[in-house]
Structure formats: C-alpha cells, structure tokens
Amino acid sequence: MSDLDRVLAAVDADLDASLERLFAFLRIPSISTDSAYASECRRAGQWLVDDLAGLGFTAKLNDTPGHPIVTGRSETGASRRVMFYGHYDVQPVDPLDLWQSAPFEPCIVENEEGVKRIVARGSADDKGQVMTFVEACRAFVKVTGKLPIDVTVMVEGEEESGSANIGPFIDAHKDELKADLALVCDTGMWDPQTPAIILSLRGLMHDEIVVRCADRDLHSGYYGGAAANPLHVLAKILAEVHGTDGAITIPGFYDGVIEPPDYMKASWADLDLTPENFLGPVGLAQPIGEQDRSLVEMISSRPTFEVNGMWGGYIGEGSKTVIPAIATAKISCRLVANQDPVHVRDAVRAFVRSRIPADCSVEFLGGEGSPAVAVAHDNPDLGKAAEALAAEWGRPPVTIGEGGSIPVVGAFKKALGQDTLLVGFSLDDDRIHSPNEKYDLTSFHKGIRSWVRILAALAG
Ligand code: BES
Ligand code: ZN
Numbered sequence: 001m002s003d004l005d006r007v008l009a010a011v012d013a014d015l016d017a018s019l020e021r022l023f024a025f026l027r028i029p030s031i032s033t034d035s036a037y038a039s040e041c042r043r044a045g046q047w048l049v050d051d052l053a054g055l056g057f058t059a060k061l062n063d064t065p066g067h068p069i070v071t072g073r074s075e076t077g078a079s080r081r082v083m084f085y086g087h088y089d090v091q092p093v094d095p096l097d098l099w100q101s102a103p104f105e106p107c108i109v110e111n112e113e114g115v116k117r118i119v120a121r122g123s124a125d126d127k128g129q130v131m132t133f134v135e136a137c138r139a140f141v142k143v144t145g146k147l148p149i150d151v152t153v154m155v156e157g158e159e160e161s162g163s164a165n166i167g168p169f170i171d172a173h174k175d176e177l178k179a180d181l182a183l184v185c186d187t188g189m190w191d192p193q194t195p196a197i198i199l200s201l202r203g204l205m206h207d208e209i210v211v212r213c214a215d216r217d218l219h220s221g222y223y224g225g226a227a228a229n230p231l232h233v234l235a236k237i238l239a240e241v242h243g244t245d246g247a248i249t250i251p252g253f254y255d256g257v258i259e260p261p262d263y264m265k266a267s268w269a270d271l272d273l274t275p276e277n278f279l280g281p282v283g284l285a286q287p288i289g290e291q292d293r294s295l296v297e298m299i300s301s302r303p304t305f306e307v308n309g310m311w312g313g314y315i316g317e318g319s320k321t322v323i324p325a326i327a328t329a330k331i332s333c334r335l336v337a338n339q340d341p342v343h344v345r346d347a348v349r350a351f352v353r354s355r356i357p358a359d360c361s362v363e364f365l366g367g368e369g370s371p372a373v374a375v376a377h378d379n380p381d382l383g384k385a386a387e388a389l390a391a392e393w394g395r396p397p398v399t400i401g402e403g404g405s406i407p408v409v410g411a412f413k414k415a416l417g418q419d420t421l422l423v424g425f426s427l428d429d430d431r432i433h434s435p436n437e438k439y440d441l442t443s444f445h446k447g448i449r450s451w452v453r454i455l456a457a458l459a460g
Pocket of ligand 1: 163186187404405
C-alpha cells in the first residue's frame with residue numbers, strides 16, 4: 001500500500017472521531033458581528049490553536065484590534081510550503097425560530113434520500129471546511145509521522161464582518177506567512193458530484209443610508225398629504241436603482257467593469273445552469289439581473305446592488321398612523337474585476353443625494369469594501385490540484401468564478417506575492433448564512449480525502 005493509500009484509509013477509519021472534533025468546534029458560538037460573542041470568538045480561536053498544537057504545529061492566537069487570528073506553522077524541512085486560510089467566525093443565527101435544531105448543538109440529520117448532513121451554524125461556512133484541511137493534516141501526521149509539505153495555517157475570526165484587521169496583520173507578518181501557494185477552503189462545489197476550482201471572487205461594498213425628513217414622528221392625520229415620508233423617499237430612490245432591463249442605473253456604477261477572460265467564458269459552455277435548476281430549489285423561476293446577460297454571468301461576472309434590510313416607522317402589532325422621521329436601509333454591492341469599491345460607494349451616494357428632497361437630509365454610515373479578485377489560472381499547482389480532485393471525485397473539477405466574497409484573498413498576491421487555490425466542498429443548498437445551515441457528511445469526508453490528495457500532489 002502506498003503512503004497515500006494508507007493516509008486515505010486512516011481518514012476513513014477516523015471519520016467518527018473527526019466528526020466529534022468538528023462538533024466540539026461547532027458548539028462554540030463564534031459570531032463575529034455581535035460584540036456580545038467576543039469571548040466566544042476567542043474561545044473558538046483558542047480551540048483551534050490547541051488542536052493544531054496537538055498536530056505538531058507551532059500555533060498561537062494573535063491579538064488584533066478585533067477578534068484574534070490563529071496561526072500555526074509546521075517545520076518539516078520540506079522544500080515547499082503552502083499557507084492555508086479559513087475563518088472560525090460564523091454569521092448570526094437569527095431568525096432563531098426557523099431553526100429545526102439549536103444552531104450551536106450540531107447533529108447529523110438524514111434526509112428522505114438517506115443523505116447524512118451535519119446541521120449547525122458554521123458547519124459549511126466555514127468551520128466544517130477548515131476541519132477538512134486540519135483532518136487531512138492529522139491523517140498524514142498519524143500515518144507517516146509528518147506532513148508531506150510544510151504548512152502555515154492562518155484562520156481569522158472576522159471574515160463574516162469584513163476582515164478589517166487581517167490586511168494589517170499580513171503586512172506585519174510577511175516573513176512568517178510567506179509560502180509558495182495559498183490554499184483557501186471557503187467556497188463550494190459545482191454540484192454534489194462535481195468539484196470546483198474557483199478562479200474569481202466578487203468584491204463587496206456595503207453602506208447604510210439614513211434618510212431624515214420631519215424633525216419628529218408625525219400624526220398622519222394632521223400632516224399626511226403635506227409632510228415628506230422618509231420611507232417613501234428611500235423606497236422611491238431604491239426602486240430607481242434598477243431599470244426595467246435589470247441594469248443598474250447609477251451613473252458611473254459600471255466604470256471599470258470588464259468582460260471575463262476567454263478561458264473562463266470557455267468553461268461556461270459545459271455548465272448546465274438554468275433558471276429551473278438554480279432558482280427552482282429556492283422557490284423562484286425568473287432571473288432578475290441584466291436581461292441581456294446569461295444566468296452564469298449574473299451570478300459571477302456582473303456587479304449587483306442589493307437592499308439587505310430596510311426599516312423605519314412602526315412595525316409592532318396592530319397599526320399606528322405615523323409618518324416617521326427616519327428611514328434606514330442597509331445596502332451592498334457585489335463588485336467584479338476592476339471596479340473600485342470607493343468609486344462605487346461615491347457613485348451610489350451621489351445617486352441617492354441627488355434624489356433627496358431639499359428639506360430632507362441623508363447620512364451614510366459605513367461604505368467599506370474590498371475589490372474583486374481573480375486568481376492565476378495558469379499556475380501549475382492548480383493543474384496538480386485538479387488532477388488530485390479528479391482522482392477523488394471521479395471527474396475533473398469545473399473552473400468557475402464564484403459570486404461570493406472573501407475579502408482577504410486579494411492580499412495574498414499583493415502582500416505575499418503568492419497565488420491562491422480556492423477549493424471548497426460546500427453545496428448550493430447548504431443554507432450558509434441562513435437557518436438550518438448544513439454540510440453534507442460526504443462533503444466533509446471526501447473533502448478531507450481531497451486535501452490529502454492535494455497536499456500529496458503539491459508536495460510531489
Ligand atoms: N464563504 C463565504 C463566501 C462564499 C459565499 C463563497 C458563497 C462561495 C459562495 C464567506 O464566508 C462570506 O460569506 N463572505 C461574505 C464577505 C462579506 C461579509 C465581506 C460575503 O460574501 O457576503
Ligand atoms: Zn465563509
């Protein structure tokens with residue numbers, strides 16, 4: 001039996017124990033956006049530090065102005081080194097009443113087809129994915145006494161809240177973090193049978209818009225018909241953002257947007273992505289993006305504008321005849337290649353300002369962002385990883401752009417000069433960021449086996 005086969009067999013034999021470890025990690029409610037959970041974030045980071053130390057990594061919890069960053073280094077003396085990145089923080093759990101089991105009490109649920117799923121907040125995004133890599137390392141250490149390639153681990157606790165502190169951390173620790181290649185496990189598969197190597201991620205700009213009209217809440221009997229209503233003002237402006245053709249009407253919004261490279265367009269030809277199979281499972285039928293664009297373009301290579309939340313006035317039980325003084329919306333834009341987050345923010349703000357009535361006012365809170373990233377598609381290591389994935393899944397990975405964002409990935413090239421391999425095992429129906437988040441047991445098990453094969457291939 002080859003070393004590789006023995007390590008894979010050890011993964012299979014250790015699956016139950018590796019699930020127990022993942023469950024312990026999942027039980028820690030490390031919600032990064034809510035300051036009430038700061039100590040839990042720290043606890044999750046420390047849990048990972050201890051686990052890595054047990055595998056022989058020199059591991060530590062690095063303080064930042066926000067949540068701490070986990071780092072670990074192996075020193076096997078191998079000629080190559082990879083840096084693995086993931087995040088231990090998770091999204092908030094609300095609405096809690098829609099969960100069928102407690103979000104931080106992980107369990108295995110079997111669906112009607114006998115598919116076993118790990119259900120918990122963070123199971124797919126991203127603790128389960130992080131542990132696919134850690135368990136692969138564990139199996140190597142157990143069977144061969146060491147890793148086949150040197151590994152630096154960097155797992156942050158603020159990815160879900162914008163990764164504000166990891167850029168400065170990387171700048172300050174370049175020597176410690178430098179590797180031949182970055183590995184990221186925070187993305188999805190193409191479908192349950194087909195792995196994916198992600199070649200681009202969209203960027204993000206998010207902002208909060210606060211519109212104020214009268215200097216107090218008003219009785220709609222006295223003032224209705226005369227006084228401006230900030231909810232109406234805001235709703236009208238937001239409704240004007242999209243034209244009937246689905247395009248965004250904000251002047252300057254599309255500045256810098258480029259068409260995807262030919263190699264990526266070529267890879268779309270084989271993808272079977274239809275409104276039925278993509279939107280059908282979430283109860284929709286009609287793609288609402290730019291009507292002259294294909295569905296795959298809408299979700300990966302075109303920018304978007306979304307209202308993520310909007311509130312104001314009375315939302316309690318019964319009715320209240322009020323004209324509110326204030327209305328607020330949280331908005332975010334997915335960005336694509338060459339769009340500048342600051343330029344987009346300024347374009348959005350100018351569009352809103354120009355539509356605010358003269359006796360009303362608008363204030364913006366936030367406006368942070370990170371640009372889109374494209375990773376090198378011609379790095380030979382990506383070819384090796386593709387072969388390794390093909391060996392595990394019985395078919396080659398698709399190479400696609402992903403619509404989500406992982407803000408730090410741009411810094412791997414810019415600050416450390418290293419290319420990134422983005423491979424993950426999450427599925428479209430994992431409900432990341434939603435109630436009842438799950439990670440298929442197959443994703444976890446074959447994810448570990450995939451990393452074993454990828455590490456062996458990169459070492460060899
Ligand atoms: N794991 C996701 C990114 C992702 C989403 C990959 C969908 C593949 C498909 C990541 O944890 C995430 O949610 N990122 C945020 C970043 C934001 C808060 C700056 C996102 O994309 O909204
Ligand atoms: Zn994630």
